[in-house]
Amino acid sequence: MIGHNLQKRSYNVNQDTPSMTDNNSVLAVASALETVRQDISTHAQHYGRTAQSIQLLAVSKRKPVSAIREAIDAGQRAFGENYLDEAVEKILSIDDAELQWHFIGAIQSRKTASIAEHFHWAHGVDRLKVAQRLSDQRPASSAPLNICLQVNIDNETGKAGASFADIRQLAADCAVLPGIVLRGLMAIPAPRTELSEQRQAFARLRECLNSLQSEHPGMDTLSMGMSGDLEAAIAEGATIVRVGTAIFGARAD
Template identity: 50%
Template structure:
């Protein structure tokens, strides 16, 4: 058994333990393996161990990986999530290659992704990025902007609104982590009342995963704990 497979099994066990501890339904939280900067071989090891959900932050790197696995390992049926910032000149690449986008925070981006989604592909599953920390250095919408953008997306046929995503402040205090995640979960519930397709909360990483799960996360994003330290020398 490879170390990557062992790491996935350990994290999956931790997720199941947190689900049980918090009274969540079994398998209600998905593990998204964040594979940015990681070579195809590392992703292949994880996929051959049975993992199918992978998240990429950099457009060209992600597209290259999607194409490689589509051409060489279509039997693995990998589901690719884009979880990084999207520049306007890169929306076509994202629309053409990914199944999910977690980081929509502008109407222009949503419109371009809709218009550039190829005919015959299923709608792009999208999350709105919310700035729960209020930090000016972080991307994301405030609560009022969430509802404005959700209304636009509800009218775009090639996008399907699934929920919210956040990158909260980097704090180690459990109560503070939980408070931020609970705020996002409440916003998701309000959104769900208007748009029944909203069922997803992408929140929680290695250092705050348990608090995220207690608050209602449905996708946790884990990278280093699966693949080891990242090498940013070749990112694109």
């Protein structure tokens, strides 16, 4: 997942995008959320799981505050953001203590202070330096930041994520940092169309988590799966799934 530098670019979080100007947008978001929730429930039941074991993370990047409020009104409480400056504007604008904000973009060192201050979760930690900065910069008045270690499960060149070979040591190093809590693993596999192939990729992440849990029993989270591979992720044990377009419509970049 690639982050984006917004320092030279202005984004109005209160500006409606074309997909959100319809008078029926509130109903559209609520209906879309219900459809996604039903899909999650159906897949969970099929694979012997409960829908309650899977958290839906509504990916609201490039969407205005008005769209997020529509999702909130429909009962959504967890939101994922990629673009830091935009996300912080939204968090401060909405200012709802019941919401849970997840940073799901790539994390450069220059971003850590703001992520540590404003978010509840960070999903893209793949280096000890980043974890140390998040821990050191987490406000003392806040609970420790939940983190997921990002794994490059297909060994793709140029893609963020630690290798399977490095993940055990990274987990051990992160586990002792006081300002963060090591919660689990995250991955975005290479695109695949066949369900069986999608499952194989996610199974590797599940097996990796299983191998770490004896040393780190608090690691209970698999953040994996989006609209195109939702079923496969749920089949292989995803506890957080990230869905954006199916809820909010196509984003305006």
